[in-house]
Structures are given as C-alpha cells and as structure tokens.
Amino acid sequence: MAKVTNYISEAFTELKSNVTWPEWAEVQRLTIIVAVFSVIFALVTFGVDKGFEVLVAKFYALLKN
Secondary structure (H helix, E strand, O other): OHHHHHHHHHHHHHHHHOOOOOOHHHHHHHHHHHHHHHHHHHHHHHHHHHHHHHHHHHHHHHHHO
16 A cells, blocks of 8 residues: 555655646637637538448438438
C-alpha cells in the first residue's frame, strides 16, 4: 500500500512542478473548437446513418415487389 501512496504522491508532485498548463483563455478556445467539431461529426454521422436507412428500406422494398 505504501508503494501506491508514494506513486500517487509523486504523480501529483510532477503535475504541479513539471507540467506546463495552458492559459485559461486557450483552454476555453480549444474546448469550443472540440465541441463544434464534435457536433459537426455527430451531424455527419447522423446523415450517413439516415442515408443508409433510406437505401436499405428501398432495397428491401424492391425485393418485396
């Protein structure tokens, strides 16, 4: 258990002293960029899914007739 506690303590020390953290404005800007691209990717995925749904429905309708 002492090894785990030591590991966590050293990890926090490294995060405080050795990691260069971005400025808050940069974090906000990058968060907005990620959110916008996530929404765009979700909409594209939705569009492709709906397109395949229509194609499969038409294919099965052709097979039925």
